[in-house]
Amino acid sequence: MKKILLDENDIPTSWYNIQADMPHPxxxxxxxxTYEPMRPEELNVIFPMELIRQEVSQERWIxxxxxxxxxxxxxxxxxxxxxxxxxxxxxxxxKIYYKWEGVSPPGSHKPNSAVPQVYxxxxxxxxxxxxxxxxxxxxxxxxxxxxxxxLQCRVYMVKCSYDQKPYRRVMMENWGxxxxxxxxxxxNVGKEIQQKMPDTSGSLGIAIxxxxxxxxxxxxxxxxxxxxxxxxxxxxxxxxxEMKKQFEQIDEYPDIILGCVGGGSxxxxxxxPFLMDKIQGKKPDLRAISVEPLSCPTLTKGxxxxxxxxxxxxxxxxxxxxxxxxxxPAAIHAGGLRYHGDSPLLSRLTxxxxxxxxxxxxxxxxxxxxxxxxxEGFVVAPEAAHAVKAAIDFAxxxxxxxxxxxxxxxxxxxxxxxxxxYDLYHQNKIQDxxxxxxxxxxxxxxxxxx
Amino acid sequence: MKKILLDENDIPTSWYNIQADMPHPxxxxxxxxTYEPMRPEELNVIFPMELIRQEVSQERWIxxxxxxxxxxxxxxxxxxxxxxxxxxxxxxxxKIYYKWEGVSPPGSHKPNSAVPQVYxxxxxxxxxxxxxxxxxxxxxxxxxxxxxxxLQCRVYMVKCSYDQKPYRRVMMENWGxxxxxxxxxxxNVGKEIQQKMPDTSGSLGIAIxxxxxxxxxxxxxxxxxxxxxxxxxxxxxxxxxEMKKQFEQIDEYPDIILGCVGGGSxxxxxxxPFLMDKIQGKKPDLRAISVEPLSCPTLTKGxxxxxxxxxxxxxxxxxxxxxxxxxxPAAIHAGGLRYHGDSPLLSRLTxxxxxxxxxxxxxxxxxxxxxxxxxEGFVVAPEAAHAVKAAIDFAxxxxxxxxxxxxxxxxxxxxxxxxxxYDLYHQNKIQDxxxxxxxxxxxxxxxxxx
Numbered sequence: 001m002k003k004i005l006l007d008e009n010d011i012p013t014s015w016y017n018i019q020a021d022m023p024h025p026x027x028x029x030x031x032x033x034t035y036e037p038m039r040p041e042e043l044n045v046i047f048p049m050e051l052i053r054q055e056v057s058q059e060r061w062i063x064x065x066x067x068x069x070x071x072x073x074x075x076x077x078x079x080x081x082x083x084x085x086x087x088x089x090x091x092x093x094x095k096i097y098y099k100w101e102g103v104s105p106p107g108s109h110k111p112n113s114a115v116p117q118v119y120x121x122x123x124x125x126x127x128x129x130x131x132x133x134x135x136x137x138x139x140x141x142x143x144x145x146x147x148x149x150x151l152q153c154r155v156y157m158v159k160c161s162y163d164q165k166p167y168r169r170v171m172m173e174n175w176g177x178x179x180x181x182x183x184x185x186x187x188n189v190g191k192e193i194q195q196k197m198p199d200t201s202g203s204l205g206i207a208i209x210x211x212x213x214x215x216x217x218x219x220x221x222x223x224x225x226x227x228x229x230x231x232x233x234x235x236x237x238x239x240x241x242e243m244k245k246q247f248e249q250i251d252e253y254p255d256i257i258l259g260c261v262g263g264g265s266x267x268x269x270x271x272x273p274f275l276m277d278k279i280q281g282k283k284p285d286l287r288a289i290s291v292e293p294l295s296c297p298t299l300t301k302g303x304x305x306x307x308x309x310x311x312x313x314x315x316x317x318x319x320x321x322x323x324x325x326x327x328x329p330a331a332i333h334a335g336g337l338r339y340h341g342d343s344p345l346l347s348r349l350t351x352x353x354x355x356x357x358x359x360x361x362x363x364x365x366x367x368x369x370x371x372x373x374x375x376e377g378f379v380v381a382p383e384a385a386h387a388v389k390a391a392i393d394f395a396x397x398x399x400x401x402x403x404x405x406x407x408x409x410x411x412x413x414x415x416x417x418x419x420x421x422y423d424l425y426h427q428n429k430i431q432d433x434x435x436x437x438x439x440x441x442x443x444x445x446x447x448x449x450x
Numbered sequence: 451m452k453k454i455l456l457d458e459n460d461i462p463t464s465w466y467n468i469q470a471d472m473p474h475p476x477x478x479x480x481x482x483x484t485y486e487p488m489r490p491e492e493l494n495v496i497f498p499m500e501l502i503r504q505e506v507s508q509e510r511w512i513x514x515x516x517x518x519x520x521x522x523x524x525x526x527x528x529x530x531x532x533x534x535x536x537x538x539x540x541x542x543x544x545k546i547y548y549k550w551e552g553v554s555p556p557g558s559h560k561p562n563s564a565v566p567q568v569y570x571x572x573x574x575x576x577x578x579x580x581x582x583x584x585x586x587x588x589x590x591x592x593x594x595x596x597x598x599x600x601l602q603c604r605v606y607m608v609k610c611s612y613d614q615k616p617y618r619r620v621m622m623e624n625w626g627x628x629x630x631x632x633x634x635x636x637x638n639v640g641k642e643i644q645q646k647m648p649d650t651s652g653s654l655g656i657a658i659x660x661x662x663x664x665x666x667x668x669x670x671x672x673x674x675x676x677x678x679x680x681x682x683x684x685x686x687x688x689x690x691x692e693m694k695k696q697f698e699q700i701d702e703y704p705d706i707i708l709g710c711v712g713g714g715s716x717x718x719x720x721x722x723p724f725l726m727d728k729i730q731g732k733k734p735d736l737r738a739i740s741v742e743p744l745s746c747p748t749l750t751k752g753x754x755x756x757x758x759x760x761x762x763x764x765x766x767x768x769x770x771x772x773x774x775x776x777x778x779p780a781a782i783h784a785g786g787l788r789y790h791g792d793s794p795l796l797s798r799l800t801x802x803x804x805x806x807x808x809x810x811x812x813x814x815x816x817x818x819x820x821x822x823x824x825x826e827g828f829v830v831a832p833e834a835a836h837a838v839k840a841a842i843d844f845a846x847x848x849x850x851x852x853x854x855x856x857x858x859x860x861x862x863x864x865x866x867x868x869x870x871x872y873d874l875y876h877q878n879k880i881q882d883x884x885x886x887x888x889x890x891x892x893x894x895x896x897x898x899x900x
Binding site: 005070074075103144147148167171175176370373374377379414420426 | 451452455458523524525535553555557594598617623624625626820823826827829864866867869870872873
């Protein structure tokens, strides 16, 4: 059996909220001006109430609306693959599985949260939604979801990505979204930056600021975020819940679960339904391991403390692993992993020892992606390639130790819009970056203390 | 139920060979020099014997080797989708289904034949395989398949595509293929053309000639073709055989089956297992309708007669619908449909009235693709978009006539490498071309008579 499939009726009816099982409750988000704990109502300017409720909910199971499950059926349940050809190439006694999210129309796991986010906005009368996008995966997912519920969608796309990845922009336009290069002339913050820095190639921080301003200053418009926050992680639990059913079907349970981490929603979504068993003491030996780039080593080298979610300092402060919000990572091809912070839930579970983290150089990650393409066929996104690299490493360790480990990784998306990076690989031009110790120290020194 | 899925064990164990059910046998291929019927052995210089046997076999069922079924499991059985959201947008009483081949690693139906072709070559000791590719779908599929069986692969890619679609080239390189812009300096025919026409942007005819010369002049090297021939059509029957099982599962049978036709293997593969029922008198009302571009209207405007398969006149002559092998179609974005001829089997069944054909302008085809993206989510290739357009048209006719028709179309691949065309669409730059009557008349007048 190559693929473990589920029936559409097996799509879970509730998301799993790990806040119900956290050994210690999360520290609250803080107001960016007063440093006082935020009240949920303060967020209602840019988020619908239902998402704010989910953000702080302590309920273990949160029902998935039938309208959302109906849309999930367009590509879910996603297949769990056994990577037999990769196992053979590695001559490992380990079994390697991967959960393949590249089957969604936008090509990644992102619509798992974009669809319910748009749905709840629609239910609360919102007619227009604004967001930022870097590499384009989140912007694509939100454009797709907005069209399905007939909301207007505005995407602020970081200027260098807008110029380098025109096809991601075209995907968003196919689904009816308006896409602007950021900084744009559509917001005050954008216009100011254009004036001050006419040659800037933009940043995710600027794009977030534009999208938030857009949402705050337009009628019936809200903002949507693609990772980090608890409600995003909640929606992504659909990945891990399906995986659990798929492993039950073949009467197995993973020893090691792996996934790439940028903001953390992909790997949190895949791993938390399994971590529930570990926290509850049923699976004490389960290892859940985040994989990140060595050039942006948030979990492996960052500190667990309060920091802003964006680079500008407008968003609430979150208690998380961070490299400092002023840290600007090197221009690696895995744009989705270039984030200074991390999901507070995933950060806390890492801090308390329930989760681990490893980091890799860029070139070895691409080596792994190529071996994967040549054995399993699929060309994966540079972000997902980090998880591939870790799966190969742990499979080789199992071979060294002659252990029949069961390894599974979250394969978060295809690389059909990342082929310029693969082209550089073939030209031997994929660069590794030194561990940016000085930059990180500097960014950490600039953090507010209180 | 949105997707009708089959289990991996439901992958058919035999391909369906419609030659066993043809009302009249095919006319034989003719030697391009003598115009005498070809003997199968003459083809053994560039094809393995097993494929030559399949080319002329009159057996109804030809077993699929277990090694091929094992590879098919990487993405097969492919899903049959109910296009409910499209139906709703059209307010049609018709049911619209589509068979989605975009799930394969190369992204189209092409590996259904590339995998067995490479397999039989490998079994007969061939170590290297050469082919041509235009838009890149076939070259990708053959590169992918060659890597799985560890054969070397050489692809001659039409120069203008090589320049315009670098990411298709990178896909092929990811799977280890050598890709050369054609005309190249790797063959005599390529060198001659480079000298005579240094500024040429190449053509599929030139690329075929290079690949055939490469195969004929290198040890242990064979040639592979991605459409037109009977053995390719045979392999593609896996599409229609799965579809029949999927319709049985929901206790339905299509009234109308649609697919785009370039060389014909995609639609022949999807429709022939159903046409078996029509030929055998069990389903007299079934309509099987080829969809082609108005700028290359082989079935709707061509003549049924002998012609060369390539533009240069090196391949055997086949009895088929043709526009004349000297006809050069306009540069539409559906590169895979720019072929002067057609599968002899599909041509014959069209000539005898078992199949029909319709043709569309380019712009209305893209309009259909955009409506599809906005309702069903997937961004399809410009080739597949022709079938989408026809499905919409027939669904609207069913609405006009208030008939509950069941319509199914072969959705042959995704459009992730065709977004430059979608970009032109958004800029209102998709061009329609007049029916090229004069060019076709001229090309037909140049055909040999005998």
